[in-house]
Amino acid sequence: MENRIDRIKKQLHSSSYKLTPQREATVRVLLEHEEDHLSAEDVYLLVKEKSPEIGLATVYRTLELLTELKIIDKINFGDGVSRYDLRKEGAAHFHHHLVCIECGAVAEIEDDLLEDVEEIVERDWKFKIMDHRLTFHGICVKCQQKKEDQEQSE
Amino acid sequence: MENRIDRIKKQLHSSSYKLTPQREATVRVLLEHEEDHLSAEDVYLLVKEKSPEIGLATVYRTLELLTELKIIDKINFGDGVSRYDLRKEGAAHFHHHLVCIECGAVAEIEDDLLEDVEEIVERDWKFKIMDHRLTFHGICVKCQQKKEDQEQSE
DNA sequence: TTGAATGCAAAAGTTTTGCAACCAA
DNA sequence: TTGGTTGCAAAACTTTTGCATTCAA
Numbered sequence: 001m002e003n004r005i006d007r008i009k010k011q012l013h014s015s016s017y018k019l020t021p022q023r024e025a026t027v028r029v030l031l032e033h034e035e036d037h038l039s040a041e042d043v044y045l046l047v048k049e050k051s052p053e054i055g056l057a058t059v060y061r062t063l064e065l066l067t068e069l070k071i072i073d074k075i076n077f078g079d080g081v082s083r084y085d086l087r088k089e090g091a092a093h094f095h096h097h098l099v100c101i102e103c104g105a106v107a108e109i110e111d112d113l114l115e116d117v118e119e120i121v122e123r124d125w126k127f128k129i130m131d132h133r134l135t136f137h138g139i140c141v142k143c144q145q146k147k148e149d150q151e152q153s154e
Numbered sequence: 155m156e157n158r159i160d161r162i163k164k165q166l167h168s169s170s171y172k173l174t175p176q177r178e179a180t181v182r183v184l185l186e187h188e189e190d191h192l193s194a195e196d197v198y199l200l201v202k203e204k205s206p207e208i209g210l211a212t213v214y215r216t217l218e219l220l221t222e223l224k225i226i227d228k229i230n231f232g233d234g235v236s237r238y239d240l241r242k243e244g245a246a247h248f249h250h251h252l253v254c255i256e257c258g259a260v261a262e263i264e265d266d267l268l269e270d271v272e273e274i275v276e277r278d279w280k281f282k283i284m285d286h287r288l289t290f291h292g293i294c295v296k297c298q299q300k301k302e303d304q305e306q307s308e
Numbered sequence: 309t310t311g312a313a314t315g316c317a318a319a320a321g322t323t324t325t326g327c328a329a330c331c332a333a
Numbered sequence: 334t335t336g337g338t339t340g341c342a343a344a345a346c347t348t349t350t351g352c353a354t355t356c357a358a
Contacts, residue, residue: 016312017312017313018312018313018357018358020312020313020314020356020357022313022314023313039347040347040348041346041347053314053315054314054315055314055315055316056315056316056348057314057315057316057317057348057349057350058313058314058315060347060348060349061313061314061349074232076230076232078228078230080322080323080346080347081346081347082347082348098275098279098281101284107279107281109275109279113271113274113275114271116270117267117268117271118290120267121252121263121267121290125252125261125263125295126295126298127252127261127290127292127293127294127295128292128293128298129290129291129292130255130291130292130293131290131291131292132288132289132290132291133287133288133289133291134286134287134288134289135286135287135288136272136275136281136283136285136286137283137284137285137286137287138281138282138283138284138285139281139282139284140281141279141280141281144280144282170337171337171338172332172337172338174331174332174337174338174339176338176339177338193322194322194323195321195322207339207340208339208340209339209340209341210323210340210341211323211324211325211339211340211341211342212338212339212340214322214323214324215324215338215339234321234322234347234348235321235322236322236323
């Protein structure tokens with residue numbers, strides 16, 4: 001944890017930004033909720049628990065900064081808010097998501113499943129890929145199970 | 155064109171909605187701009203050209219309705235607006251996008267490049283896929299060319 | 309001391325909602 | 334008549350911005 005904070009600190013410094021207490025508090029919240037997909041408001045409320053004096057604008061500015069440095073990725077699942085996701089260390093590309101349309105759960109896929117597809121796109125469309133966003137919408141295991149149970153009891 | 159309007163009319167009727175003049179005007183704009191990725195505001199302004207009495211709220215409500223019926227897909231490229239894209243007739247899945255980070259151009263890929271990936275996801279993650287969103291961010295041919303030209307003249 | 313960073317409040321921008329009026333079956 | 338649909342305006346939200354103040358090198 002402290003290691004990751006240190007490395008992020010260095011990343012900021014190398015672009016001549018400072019890791020201020022507010023930024024550190026924001027980064028800590030992101031690290032503590034690595035599995036979640038927090039909105040700016042979510043992050044703000046969580047940071048506020050430990051650092052009540054922080055302002056929402058600062059959170060937005062920090063998230064923007066971290067996105068720019070590719071420490072986090074900004075993503076949108078179609079509800080009106082942007083969400084932020086820590087990029088795994090050393091990951092060349094943004095990971096993929098499985099969004100359950102029944103319960104809203106979001107799972108992550110770390111494996112890069114797009115290598116072949118990207119090769120095709122770069123070759124056939126002459127498009128130089130820098131990043132990608134891949135999200136599957138469907139029904140998670142739990143909700144599939146729930147449905148089966150319901151059908152049996154009917 | 156009239157054929158497609160008729161089919162959309164039937165789709166609406168089969169869910170007991172009407173194809174009102176305002177809805178038809180909206181659908182026509184979407185058909186006439188199939189290649190574009192219009193925001194609600196874009197659609198509103200275009201519809202207003204021919205039907206000046208229409209309200210923005212009606213456009214939003216129509217786009218929501220068409221999305222629900224899977225006639226159009228709502229998509230978000232990371233600028234603060236939702237955009238709407240006609241689903242190709244008979245297409246099982248939403249098509250993919252190439253967004254140029256230099257000039258903002260958006261190209262579409264009709265081919266379903268995800269068949270293999272979806273098979274893996276359904277098998278390994280036991281996730282029942284209903285839909286997907288795949289967008290590549292990178293540099294389009296034109297902007298690559300522009301960059302090369304710049305480098306040569308330097 | 310100086311530029312970067314912050315907090316607050318206001319502003320900007322998108323999307324939704326309440327409601328009276330309208331319209332078609 | 335009745336329920337769906339519309340237009341308008343207001344409201345609700347998310348995100349950005351202006352500015353005085355604060356902070357750290």
